[in-house]
Amino acid sequence: MSWFSALRSNGQQTTSARQHYEDEQYQEEIVAQFYLPYPKLECECSDYHDDIRLSAGVASVQGWRVNQEDAHICDLEFDSDNQLALFAIFDGHNGPEIARYAAKQLPQLIKNNSCYKKKDYGKALEEVFMQFDSSLLNNSVNNELIKISHQHELCYGRIKRRQTSPLLAMVTGSTAVVALLCKQNGQLHVANIGDSRCVIYVKNKTRPMTLDHKPTDMKELKRIEMAGSRVINGRINSGLNLSRAFGDYMLKANGSLGQKEQALIAWPDITVSNEKIRHNDFIVLACDGIWNSMNEKEACSVVRKYIKRNMKPSKICQEMIRRCISPVRPIDGQNGGDNMTCIVVKFEKDLS
Numbered sequence: 001m002s003w004f005s006a007l008r009s010n011g012q013q014t015t016s017a018r019q020h021y022e023d024e025q026y027q028e029e030i031v032a033q034f035y036l037p038y039p040k041l042e043c044e045c046s047d048y049h050d051d052i053r054l055s056a057g058v059a060s061v062q063g064w065r066v067n068q069e070d071a072h073i074c075d076l077e078f079d080s081d082n083q084l085a086l087f088a089i090f091d092g093h094n095g096p097e098i099a100r101y102a103a104k105q106l107p108q109l110i111k112n113n114s115c116y117k118k119k120d121y122g123k124a125l126e127e128v129f130m131q132f133d134s135s136l137l138n139n140s141v142n143n144e145l146i147k148i149s150h151q152h153e154l155c156y157g158r159i160k161r162r163q164t165s166p167l168l169a170m171v172t173g174s175t176a177v178v179a180l181l182c183k184q185n186g187q188l189h190v191a192n193i194g195d196s197r198c199v200i201y202v203k204n205k206t207r208p209m210t211l212d213h214k215p216t217d218m219k220e221l222k223r224i225e226m227a228g229s230r231v232i233n234g235r236i237n238s239g240l241n242l243s244r245a246f247g248d249y250m251l252k253a254n255g256s257l258g259q260k261e262q263a264l265i266a267w268p269d270i271t272v273s274n275e276k277i278r279h280n281d282f283i284v285l286a287c288d289g290i291w292n293s294m295n296e297k298e299a300c301s302v303v304r305k306y307i308k309r310n311m312k313p314s315k316i317c318q319e320m321i322r323r324c325i326s327p328v329r330p331i332d333g334q335n336g337g338d339n340m341t342c343i344v345v346k347f348e349k350d351l352s
Helices: 003-034 098-110 121-135 139-156 217-226 296-307 313-324
Strands: 035-049 056-066 070-079 084-093 176-182 188-193 199-202 207-209 271-275 281-284 340-347
Touching: 035 070, 035 188, 035 281, 035 313, 056 070, 056 084, 056 188, 056 313, 070 098, 084 281, 084 340, 098 121, 098 139, 098 176, 098 296, 121 188, 121 271, 176 199, 176 271, 176 281, 188 199, 199 296, 296 313, 313 340
Parallel strands: none
Antiparallel strands: 035 056, 056 340, 070 084, 084 176, 176 188, 188 271, 199 207, 199 281, 281 340
């Protein structure tokens, strides 16, 4: 090899090495926007009991994410007069505000709803979801969201966002899975938008109560395209990988279309279960941080195993999280790298 050839070859290797280094640095900058160097594994957990019919537990972990954007409701005494319990998980994105605001506001909105007072619970949940979503652009609500931002920063530090706007509901959002349970007969109404899920285990069978709302689903894709948007790499306009959520009003800005016709909507699917409940049957609600790592049958298998060992529901939730969280720092989209929140509701006796 001539000296010129050797010099050129060495230069190519140097350029290649430099490019590789620069690529790694760029990837590290991107990953650092969304993931911590080490996971925050401190678990917020609680257990709840009513008289003798129900016990429930919740566990929530920030994990690898730079923000904790999950919120939840676990209220066994939601409506004592009608023997109703309320459970919900809200998984925020691009900020925690709407998830936390939903956990705060939805219980009273449900109780105030005229259909709820008539015991038309499915219709009530539909109306409440749309009412809540419509309120998010009000100035007074935006001020409440800003307060939540400040409270969050005091606990968790600065919120990192992909997009910013003076109106937070333009660029932040949240999934929602809400379960209204009659403690007298076990009737369950579930409303869902996004990819958090609810599953009920009855008669030794796993019954999913929700379906994920993804932009690539044919029904969702058709609506998105009719609204003038595109689905690129499974995301609406290369951004959000959900087709239904609260907030995200940049995807609800087609003035010629109604609330249910936008690229992104808050209209929920409603599923009802009237199964006969037996002792040690249970319900699981969880955000996609759990479901990205295990399916409904696997989750119910874990819960059954530890119910047989008389483990507290919150401890079962912690075990679910332990099995799902990634042992190494993830890259964007890798399973086990998201916030994780799980609720387990256990029936302590047969219901008539």
